[in-house]
Amino acid sequence: METERPATRPTWAAAQDVFAISIERMLPRPRSFWVFLLMAMPVVFGILLRIYPPRDLPLTGFELYGMVVALFFVRNLLPLVALLFGSALISDAVDSKTLTYFLTRPVSRLSIFIGEFMAYLVTVMTLTVPCVVLTYIVLSVGTPQGAGFGATHLVQDLAACALTLFTYGALFALLGVSLKKPLIPGLLFLFVWEGFVANFPGDAPNYTLTAYARSLIRHRPAEEGLAELFSKFFGVGESVFVLGSVGVISLVLATWIFSRREYVISS
Amino acid sequence: MTARVVFEKASRWYGPVMALNDVSFELGPGVYGLLGPNGAGKSSLLKLASGQLRPSQGSVRLLGRPAFGSPDVFHSVGLCSDTDALFEDFTGLQFVMALLSLNGFDRATSEKLAIEAIETVDLKDAMHRKVGGYSKGMRQRIKLAQSLAHKPEVLFLDEPLTGMDPQNRKRISDLMKRLGDEGRTVLVSTHILHELEQVTQRVLLIHNGRVLAEGNLREIRDLLDRHPRSVRLQARDPRGLARELVGLPDLVSLNMEDATGHLVAEIRKPDAFFSRVQELAAVHGVQEMWVTDENLESVFSYLVSK
Numbered sequence: 001m002e003t004e005r006p007a008t009r010p011t012w013a014a015a016q017d018v019f020a021i022s023i024e025r026m027l028p029r030p031r032s033f034w035v036f037l038l039m040a041m042p043v044v045f046g047i048l049l050r051i052y053p054p055r056d057l058p059l060t061g062f063e064l065y066g067m068v069v070a071l072f073f074v075r076n077l078l079p080l081v082a083l084l085f086g087s088a089l090i091s092d093a094v095d096s097k098t099l100t101y102f103l104t105r106p107v108s109r110l111s112i113f114i115g116e117f118m119a120y121l122v123t124v125m126t127l128t129v130p131c132v133v134l135t136y137i138v139l140s141v142g143t144p145q146g147a148g149f150g151a152t153h154l155v156q157d158l159a160a161c162a163l164t165l166f167t168y169g170a171l172f173a174l175l176g177v178s179l180k181k182p183l184i185p186g187l188l189f190l191f192v193w194e195g196f197v198a199n200f201p202g203d204a205p206n207y208t209l210t211a212y213a214r215s216l217i218r219h220r221p222a223e224e225g226l227a228e229l230f231s232k233f234f235g236v237g238e239s240v241f242v243l244g245s246v247g248v249i250s251l252v253l254a255t256w257i258f259s260r261r262e263y264v265i266s267s
Numbered sequence: 268m269t270a271r272v273v274f275e276k277a278s279r280w281y282g283p284v285m286a287l288n289d290v291s292f293e294l295g296p297g298v299y300g301l302l303g304p305n306g307a308g309k310s311s312l313l314k315l316a317s318g319q320l321r322p323s324q325g326s327v328r329l330l331g332r333p334a335f336g337s338p339d340v341f342h343s344v345g346l347c348s349d350t351d352a353l354f355e356d357f358t359g360l361q362f363v364m365a366l367l368s369l370n371g372f373d374r375a376t377s378e379k380l381a382i383e384a385i386e387t388v389d390l391k392d393a394m395h396r397k398v399g400g401y402s403k404g405m406r407q408r409i410k411l412a413q414s415l416a417h418k419p420e421v422l423f424l425d426e427p428l429t430g431m432d433p434q435n436r437k438r439i440s441d442l443m444k445r446l447g448d449e450g451r452t453v454l455v456s457t458h459i460l461h462e463l464e465q466v467t468q469r470v471l472l473i474h475n476g477r478v479l480a481e482g483n484l485r486e487i488r489d490l491l492d493r494h495p496r497s498v499r500l501q502a503r504d505p506r507g508l509a510r511e512l513v514g515l516p517d518l519v520s521l522n523m524e525d526a527t528g529h530l531v532a533e534i535r536k537p538d539a540f541f542s543r544v545q546e547l548a549a550v551h552g553v554q555e556m557w558v559t560d561e562n563l564e565s566v567f568s569y570l571v572s573k
Contacts, residue, residue, distance in 0.1 A: 009338075009339075009371050013371070014369065014371075017368045017369050017371075018369065020365070020368065021365045021368075021369075024354075024356070024357070025354060025356065028356060096352055097350040097352035098352050098353070098354060100319065100346070100348050100350065100352070101352075101354075101366055101369075101413070102369070103318070103319055104317055104318065104319065104341055104344065104346045105366065105369035105370060106338050106339050106340075106342045106369070106370055106371065107338055107369050108338050109338075262319070262320050262321060262335075263319070264281065264314075264320065265319070265348075265350060266310060266349075266350070
């Protein structure tokens with residue numbers, strides 16, 4: 001009855017197997033559906049705008065798209081989505097009591113965490129990419145600037161979205177493995193810290209993620225009012241470095257905590 | 268004896284609550300029962316044994332390595348936990364295959380092993396259905412299938428027969444016995460003595476977080492037989508079943524619950540009762556049987572005071 005046993009499982013191979021399981025469980029969740037509906041709002045808005053164009057709109061369709069990506073996606077929705085999914089990365093498995101299945105298999109906790117995080121990234125990108133692309137198409141195709149205008153920006157915007165989701169996701173995953181109830185601290189961080197401090201004068205924005213994330217969207221029209229006066233913009237290289245570093249450090253810390261923590265899962 | 272599971276003065280607290288207290292034992296090949304009333308510390312012991320928790324004091328070794336933080340040992344360890352948790356959107360086959368993939372088996376081998384295990388627990392007809400739609404007994408069996416699909420040397424089963432019908436109880440009991448005969452180490456946690464008797468005489472008695480002894484099952488049984496036990500039955504034809512059961516010796520009382528339609532029997536010597544229920548299961552559509560055994564607590568209290 002003995003079956004030949006596989007050797008010690010390499011981290012990456014095991015992470016891929018965890019990913020394959022997690023992605024099938026994460027994508028079809030109601031949470032994904034509601035997030036997709038939220039993300040599709042700019043598409044609906046764009047369609048309505050094309051059907052009923054206002055007479056005195058001071059922006060071109062492409063400029064409007066730039067604003068939507070910068071303010072709606074990168075500034076607000078994606079960090080919120082990262083909070084919803086990232087903080088629940090392990091706690092969902094604890095709440096559903098399925099974490100035991102992973103913890104009692106020959107896979108390291110590092111593999112479990114990497115697999116879960118990959119599933120998170122693929123899930124949120126699967127929800128984000130079509131909505132951003134459709135927003136671009138709806139708002140810029142057929143306008144005087146024509147289809148294909150700013151297509152390079154579209155690719156850069158998608159990369160900016162991916163980096164935003166990576167960094168915030170990693171940070172909130174860290175919050176999720178550190179705290180029992182990470183949602184409230186996460187919301188406070190997003191709306192108090194990120195919401196206000198990024199617009200303070202001086203060096204205060206240096207300590208927010210959103211200031212770096214918004215610096216990646218370079219083609220949006222100028223903001224007006226006080227926000228524009230105080231808004232600080234960083235170079236693309238610097239922004240990518242800071243966001244990437246915060247993401248990687250958060251992931252390392254989250255994995256370290258997850259590897260050492262006990263999870264008491266009872267019936 | 269090759270000790271595969273070794274507890275050495277292991278204790279475990281949850282905050283100020285002591286779940287296990289200075290527990291030492293060794294398990295080699297064969298089937299062992301872990302018997303104790305609800306809240307005795309059975310699940311905590313199994314969680315320590317299966318590396319889900321680390322001991323607060325002492326050590327727990329599994330196949331020669333510390334149970335906590337040694338994922339490699341799980342190539343050779345299977346766990347059927349007491350939680351009713353499954354990947355609800357997966358079919359039975361997908362569920363077992365997915366977990367086998369974590370053991371590093373390729374797809375073809377996973378499928379072969381999964382089907383074998385699913386056949387063993389008699390779920391082949393339902394293996395393409397989503398587990399979210401399974402009955403309680405089926406969920407229990409698919410959990411069991413995933414725990415033994417990779418043919419582990421050590422198997423931890425936490426209340427494995429919960430919610431199963433009499434035929435499947437028998438089937439799974441026979442399976443546990445067979446696994447023990449094959450030289451595997453099987454630790455079965457239960458608060459139901461009768462379940463254990465069918466598979467082993469070796470039993471670890473646990474009460475208030477302490478392993479009292481590797482007890483003699485016969486002795487425990489004699490004690491228990493002085494206390495009537497409560498058995499709950501769910502059947503398609505409860506009235507017909509009640510008519511058949513009512514004349515049995517050692518039946519203390521038999522009632523039908525209005526709210527649930529369940530039959531609740533108080534029995535003294537359960538052997539004849541269980542055998543009779545098994546014979547009648549098909550005719551009267553016995554779907555589930557629970558032995559509630561509230562009296563185990565009093566028997567253990569008696570044992571502790573002895």
